[in-house]
Amino acid sequence: MSSIHGNPSGYGRRKLMDRVMTTLAYLCAAAAIIPLTWIIVYVVIKGLGAWDAEFFTGLPQLFGDGGGVRNGIVGTLVIVGLATLMGVPIGVMAGIYLAEYGNNRFGTVVRFLADTMTGIPSIVVGIFAFGLIVVNTGGFSAFAGSVALALLMIPVITRTTEEIIRLVPDSIREASLGLGVSRWKTILRVVVPTALSGIVTGVLLAVARVAGETAPLILTILGTNFPISANIFDGPSTTLSLQIYQLGAQPSPEVVEVAWGAAMLLVLIVLGTSILARVIFRGQSVRGR
Amino acid sequence: MTMKRTEETMREEGRSGDREHRPNTRTTEVAGRSSGGVKSAEPVVTVENLSMYYGSFKALQDVNMRIDRNSVTALIGPSGCGKSTFIRSINRMHEIVPKARVEGKVILDGEDVYAPDVDPVRVRRKVGMVFQKPNPFPTMSIYDNVLAGIKLGGKRKKGELDEVVERTLRQAALWDEVKDKLKQGGTSLSGGQQQRLCIARTLAIEPEVILMDEPASALDPVSTQKIEDAMEDLKERYTVVIVTHNMQQAARISDYTGFFFIENMGDPGRLWEFDETSKMFSNPNRKETEDYVTGRFG
Numbered sequence: 001m002s003s004i005h006g007n008p009s010g011y012g013r014r015k016l017m018d019r020v021m022t023t024l025a026y027l028c029a030a031a032a033i034i035p036l037t038w039i040i041v042y043v044v045i046k047g048l049g050a051w052d053a054e055f056f057t058g059l060p061q062l063f064g065d066g067g068g069v070r071n072g073i074v075g076t077l078v079i080v081g082l083a084t085l086m087g088v089p090i091g092v093m094a095g096i097y098l099a100e101y102g103n104n105r106f107g108t109v110v111r112f113l114a115d116t117m118t119g120i121p122s123i124v125v126g127i128f129a130f131g132l133i134v135v136n137t138g139g140f141s142a143f144a145g146s147v148a149l150a151l152l153m154i155p156v157i158t159r160t161t162e163e164i165i166r167l168v169p170d171s172i173r174e175a176s177l178g179l180g181v182s183r184w185k186t187i188l189r190v191v192v193p194t195a196l197s198g199i200v201t202g203v204l205l206a207v208a209r210v211a212g213e214t215a216p217l218i219l220t221i222l223g224t225n226f227p228i229s230a231n232i233f234d235g236p237s238t239t240l241s242l243q244i245y246q247l248g249a250q251p252s253p254e255v256v257e258v259a260w261g262a263a264m265l266l267v268l269i270v271l272g273t274s275i276l277a278r279v280i281f282r283g284q285s286v287r288g289r
Numbered sequence: 290m291t292m293k294r295t296e297e298t299m300r301e302e303g304r305s306g307d308r309e310h311r312p313n314t315r316t317t318e319v320a321g322r323s324s325g326g327v328k329s330a331e332p333v334v335t336v337e338n339l340s341m342y343y344g345s346f347k348a349l350q351d352v353n354m355r356i357d358r359n360s361v362t363a364l365i366g367p368s369g370c371g372k373s374t375f376i377r378s379i380n381r382m383h384e385i386v387p388k389a390r391v392e393g394k395v396i397l398d399g400e401d402v403y404a405p406d407v408d409p410v411r412v413r414r415k416v417g418m419v420f421q422k423p424n425p426f427p428t429m430s431i432y433d434n435v436l437a438g439i440k441l442g443g444k445r446k447k448g449e450l451d452e453v454v455e456r457t458l459r460q461a462a463l464w465d466e467v468k469d470k471l472k473q474g475g476t477s478l479s480g481g482q483q484q485r486l487c488i489a490r491t492l493a494i495e496p497e498v499i500l501m502d503e504p505a506s507a508l509d510p511v512s513t514q515k516i517e518d519a520m521e522d523l524k525e526r527y528t529v530v531i532v533t534h535n536m537q538q539a540a541r542i543s544d545y546t547g548f549f550f551i552e553n554m555g556d557p558g559r560l561w562e563f564d565e566t567s568k569m570f571s572n573p574n575r576k577e578t579e580d581y582v583t584g585r586f587g
Contacts, residue, residue: 171422172427175420181410193428
C-alpha cells in the first residue's frame with residue numbers, strides 16, 4: 001500500500017512548476033496593461049499644460065499661443081453624433097436579423113460581407129464617401145464625414161449585436177412563445193431587453209472607436225481652423241482626431257501642445273465612454289444576473 | 290354545446306361497452322376509456338393518429354389520447370421515447386425546432402390545432418406550458434414575470450393586474466414567500482421558487498390546458514412537494530398534462546397515466562398504454578408497463 005506522504009509522483013516539481021507558470025501568466029497580464037497605462041499617463045503629462053479656458057473656448061491659432069479646439073469639440077460631437085444616428089439603428093437591426101432569422105443563404109452572405117467590411121481600411125471607406133458624397137454634392141461636409149464613420153460602425157455593431165443576441169438562452173424565447181406571445185414581440189420585448197446591456201456596450205465601444213478615426217475624415221470634412229460650417233451638408237468641418245493630426249504637424253511648439261491637449265481630451269472621452277458603459281450595466285450580463 | 294356533450298357521452302358509453310368484449314384492446318383504443326372514471330368525461334384535447342417527425346426521423350407514431358377536462362394526466366416512460374415531443378405537439382411548440390412536422394390531429398375544444406388557418410399563438414394562449422428548467426424572464430421583476438403573458442400578448446385587462454398577480458401566485462403556492470418583494474428580479478429567487486413563478490406566469494394567461502415538461506426534475510424534494518400541492522388545486526380549474534420520470538409523483542398526482550415506450554432501438558416512440566392511474570399502477574394490461582412502473586427497467 002502506497003503512502004500519500006513522500007514524493008513518488010514528483011509533487012515537489014509540480015508545485016514549483018505551478019509557481020513558475022503562475023508568475024509568468026501574471027507578468028504577461030501586467031505587460032498587456034503597461035502600454036495602455038503608459039499611453040494615458042504620457043498623453044496626460046504632455047497635454048495637461050494645454051488645458052486652460054482658452055483651450056475649450058478658442059479656435060486654433062497657428063501663430064502665437066496656439067489657441068483652442070472649440071471647433072474640434074463641437075465637430076466631434078456633431079459628426080460622431082450623426083454617424084451614431086445613422087449607424088446604430090441599421091447595425092442593431094441587422095444584428096437582430098442575423099441572430100433571429102439569419103440562418104439562411106442571405107444571412108450567410110450578409111455575415112460574410114459584414115466581416116469583410118470590418119477589415120476594410122478606414123481610408124478606403126473615406127475615399128468611398130469622398131467619391132459618393134463629396135464629389136456629387138460639390139464639397140466637403142460634416143455629413144460626408146459622418147456617413148464614412150457610420151459605414152465603419154455598422155459592421156462592428158451588426159456583428160456584436162448578433163453575437164450578444166445569440167447568447168440569450170433559447171429557454172427564454174421558449175418561455176415567451178409558450179405564453180402565446182408572438183415572435184416579433186418575443187424578440188422586441190423579451191430577447192432584446194435581455195441582451196440590452198451587451199448591445200449598448202457594443203454600440204458605445206463602436207462609437208468610441210470611430211470617435212478616434214482620422215483618415216476618412218481628411219477626405220470628407222477636410223479640417224478647418226475656423227468655426228465649423230453651420231450647414232452639415234456643406235462646408236468644411238473638423239474633429240479632435242483631425243486636429244491632433246493637423247495641429248500636431250505644425251512647427252510652433254505652442255500649437256503642438258494644443259494638439260497634445262486635444263489628444264488627452266480624446267483619450268478621456270473614449271475612456272469615459274467605456275467606463276460609462278460599465279457603470280450603467282454594472283454586474284449585468286446577458287443572463288441578467 | 291349541451292347537444293354535443295350528450296353525443297360525446299353517448300359515444301363514450303358505446304365505446305366503453307365495446308371494450309368489455311375485447312379485454313386485450315390496443316392502446317389506440319384504450320383512449321376511449323371507461324366513462325365511469327374519475328370526473329366528468331368531457332374531453333378538452335383529443336389526439337388522433339399523431340405522428341411526429343424531425344426531418345426524416347420519426348420520433349412518435351400513431352398516438353391516440355383523450356384528455357378530460359379538469360384531470361391530471363401523467364406521461365411516463367424511458368428517456369427519448371417521445372413524451373416531451375408529444376406534449377409540445379399539443380401547443381405546437383415543436384415548431385420552434387426547424388424541420389419538425391406533425392401528421393394526424395390534435396383537437397382542442399373541437400378545433401384541429403393544425404388546421405391551416407389556426408394561429409399557433411392563439412393555441413398557446415389556450416394551452417400553456419411549464420418547462421423542465423425554470424426560465425423566468427431575467428429582465429423582469431417577479432410582478433412583471435407573472436404578467437408577462439398578459440402584457441406582451443396584448444390582452445390587457447385594466448385595473449385587475451394586482452389581483453391577477455396575487456391570485457396566480459397563491460395558486461402556485463408562492464405568494465407568501467414573495468409578497469414583500471414583488472419588485473425584485475424574477476431570477477433572484479431560488480430554483481424551486483422560480484419554477485413556481487413560471488407556473489404562476491402560465492396561470493395568468495388563463496389557459497385551459499397546462500402542459501408541464503418534467504417541472505420538478507431540477508428541484509429539491511421540498512420544492513417538488515410544493516409544486517405537487519399546487520397541482521392538486523390546479524385541477525379544480527385547469528387540465529394538466531405532466532411529463533415525469535418520477536413514478537411516485539405520477540401515482541400521487543394524476544388521474545390518468547400514459548406510458549410511452551420504444552420496443553426496439555431506432556423505432557419511433559409509441560403510446561404503449563393509457564388508462565386510469567390506479568389501474569396503470571396496480572394492474573396494467575401490458576407487461577412492459579408493469580415492468581416499468583414497478584422499476585424493473587427504465
